[in-house]
Amino acid sequence: MDDKPGWETVTALITVKAYPVIGRKTGESVCVAGVRLDRPEREFVRLFPVPFRELATENQFKKYAFVQVRAQKGMTSDRRPESLRPDLSSLRVGEVVPTARRWHDRWDLLDPLAGATTACRLAAAAKVSGQDAPSLGLVKPREILDVTVADNPDYKKATGLGDMPEADLFGNVLTPLEATPFIAKYRYYCEDCTGNPHHQSIIDWEAGQLGRRLLREHRTAEQARAAIRTRFLDEMASPTKDTHFYLGNQHQYPGSFMVLGVFWPPAGSRPLPGLF
Numbered sequence: 001m002d003d004k005p006g007w008e009t010v011t012a013l014i015t016v017k018a019y020p021v022i023g024r025k026t027g028e029s030v031c032v033a034g035v036r037l038d039r040p041e042r043e044f045v046r047l048f049p050v051p052f053r054e055l056a057t058e059n060q061f062k063k064y065a066f067v068q069v070r071a072q073k074g075m076t077s078d079r080r081p082e083s084l085r086p087d088l089s090s091l092r093v094g095e096v097v098p099t100a101r102r103w104h105d106r107w108d109l110l111d112p113l114a115g116a117t118t119a120c121r122l123a124a125a126a127k128v129s130g131q132d133a134p135s136l137g138l139v140k141p142r143e144i145l146d147v148t149v150a151d152n153p154d155y156k157k158a159t160g161l162g163d164m165p166e167a168d169l170f171g172n173v174l175t176p177l178e179a180t181p182f183i184a185k186y187r188y189y190c191e192d193c194t195g196n197p198h199h200q201s202i203i204d205w206e207a208g209q210l211g212r213r214l215l216r217e218h219r220t221a222e223q224a225r226a227a228i229r230t231r232f233l234d235e236m237a238s239p240t241k242d243t244h245f246y247l248g249n250q251h252q253y254p255g256s257f258m259v260l261g262v263f264w265p266p267a268g269s270r271p272l273p274g275l276f
């Protein structure tokens with residue numbers, strides 16, 4: 001593709017899809033992040049805004065799908081180094097990288113970034129440099145202590161968020177977005193922790209959907225909270241997994257990081273250095 005000045009063609013592996021948020025200017029959109037494959041080194045990229053539910057069905061990419069899209073530095077208040085504004089009319093979606101062979105193909109793409117920074121290091125850099133500091137990272141927790149699950153005070157069962165526009169420019173109407181019923185958080189020590197553990201919200205799309213599904217299936221809130229903890233602690237962070245967290249911040253609060261998603265290949269599956 002030939003790019004107009006200011007635009008670039010990004011080829012990336014999507015690794016993160018956060019629960020949708022509603023912004024006054026952007027409408028309903030999803031924070032999507034991934035790893036760029038068109039650069040000499042692996043580096044993170046954030047694509048925003050992505051009004052995911054408005055994309056054509058074949059373009060509603062899954063996590064670990066390859067995508068190619070034209071993008072530019074947004075003329076917005078988001079100055080974070082990884083952030084780009086995509087032109088979704090140029091979006092092309094490729095295949096999903098499988099988990100076969102003990103996640104070999106995913107490791108192949110992510111290995112240089114896995115554990116390359118820590119939660120403490122990201123927070124410290126943001127404290128000094130604000131939005132100019134790295135805003136995405138794939139960290140390896142030293143010890144995962146717990147998953148806490150609380151009720152979301154913003155969750156309104158009957159009405160969702162209630163502030164959706166009635167129709168978009170093309171007259172399409174989406175089912176109003178429902179806020180996630182619960183807020184799950186990981187409590188963990190990163191490799192650099194010397195004081196208190198981190199306690200960070202999990203804002204992965206799947207975490208939000210899981211809570212909604214459990215309530216739809218008529219589980220009580222208590223059962224749903226327990227099931228979410230089982231999923232994110234006993235399954236995704238069990239000793240049989242080499243669990244890593246995708247961390248990211250919000251541009252308004254660069255010092256405070258959240259868990260955007262979990263990378264959980266089998267324990268011992270990371271290829272030895274020099275194998276690629």
Ligand SMILES: [Zn+2]
Pocket residue numbers: 118119120121189190191192193194198
């Ligand atoms: Zn730490």
